[in-house]
Amino acid sequence: MLSSGSNALFPMSDQCEYKLLPIYAGGSSDERVNCIKYDPLSGLILVGGNTTSDNFAPAANDHAFIFAIDVTGNWQWGKFYYNVSYAFSNVAGCRFSSDASSLTFQGMGNS
Amino acid sequence: MDLKTSDGSINRYLSMEYYATSSTVVPTYQSFGAVYIDQSDYFDSLSYIYQAFIMNNKIQLTRVLNTANPVVDWSFEFSEFTATEKTDDKWRRKEPKFITTDPTNPQVFYLSGRYQGKASVMQFTKKQGNMQWWTSFNQLTYIQSIIEVPGSSVFYGCGDYDVNDAFGTAITTTAYTAGIFKMDNDGSVKWFMRISGTNPVSSAANQDRCFGVTIDNEKTGKLTALLQVKMREVRSSTYNPGNYYDTVLM
Numbered sequence: 001m002l003s004s005g006s007n008a009l010f011p012m013s014d015q016c017e018y019k020l021l022p023i024y025a026g027g028s029s030d031e032r033v034n035c036i037k038y039d040p041l042s043g044l045i046l047v048g049g050n051t052t053s054d055n056f057a058p059a060a061n062d063h064a065f066i067f068a069i070d071v072t073g074n075w076q077w078g079k080f081y082y083n084v085s086y087a088f089s090n091v092a093g094c095r096f097s098s099d100a101s102s103l104t105f106q107g108m109g110n111s
Numbered sequence: 112m113d114l115k116t117s118d119g120s121i122n123r124y125l126s127m128e129y130y131a132t133s134s135t136v137v138p139t140y141q142s143f144g145a146v147y148i149d150q151s152d153y154f155d156s157l158s159y160i161y162q163a164f165i166m167n168n169k170i171q172l173t174r175v176l177n178t179a180n181p182v183v184d185w186s187f188e189f190s191e192f193t194a195t196e197k198t199d200d201k202w203r204r205k206e207p208k209f210i211t212t213d214p215t216n217p218q219v220f221y222l223s224g225r226y227q228g229k230a231s232v233m234q235f236t237k238k239q240g241n242m243q244w245w246t247s248f249n250q251l252t253y254i255q256s257i258i259e260v261p262g263s264s265v266f267y268g269c270g271d272y273d274v275n276d277a278f279g280t281a282i283t284t285t286a287y288t289a290g291i292f293k294m295d296n297d298g299s300v301k302w303f304m305r306i307s308g309t310n311p312v313s314s315a316a317n318q319d320r321c322f323g324v325t326i327d328n329e330k331t332g333k334l335t336a337l338l339q340v341k342m343r344e345v346r347s348s349t350y351n352p353g354n355y356y357d358t359v360l361m
Binding site for chain 2: 034035039041042044046066068077078079081086087088090092093094095097098099101102103104105106107108109
């Protein structure tokens, strides 16, 4: 599970502390975001992508990540995915279902 | 993978693989985000998962029954019009990126992205996957964003035109112009707007791109686009901008 610790999510700088956003999440290597959606039903902003940061994900190889924050930037939940259980190493995109009750992600598992 | 947004719990996980995969037959796959779950089909009220991806450099478009035991309802493979592949053949470049719907016609859906080297939008029937029309853009290479308008047959999209489209050229150095379009559900392009300017560093490429488009109300006609630009024409001269992107909401 992602945590809301120092590697995961905190204000970008003092200059931004009086603003709601921007915030950032990630580690010392690359994070690539391919999905960002606001869900009016849950009131959350969902973000999905790929990371290779071993101080963000459990290891320095391709992991998919999805996390949710509320509209004021407060951490709600976050998850990593790799090549076990739910083989998913990259979020390539996303779309709400027809009744907007859920969010569907498409991506790849590691070969 | 379908999630409940409030807590991230998984409603459905679906993994697709070529039926004849073996230790010696190992297809390569690419995905770009083209997925959509229709919770209640207009014809039989069942739930279906629509998605498109690339397998062995061919687009695969599928509809899968969304149950605990998923069944492929139909699938199509996009064949190339020639088997002769040239070096850096731009006609083979493709990105099935978005599946969207028509709020005024529940019988169809759209697949958009890149096909045969050009930004493309295609309309298909849901029931059988028949292509109704295909529109491609000569001055747009990638579609980065596409939106439906509630209650309307029109939709909007935006993206980038890779001017030289040189295979392997670094994204940091190649020239781009941004483009925004409005289309109707008959495949006609209502308008196309090209957005470009001049890089303040004359030796560097002009690079203006569009990554998002949205509309709050079709009747107000207010469209918002998210651009990444280097054009000096819209950037403040007070801080002497250089050869780097600034983000612009237009």
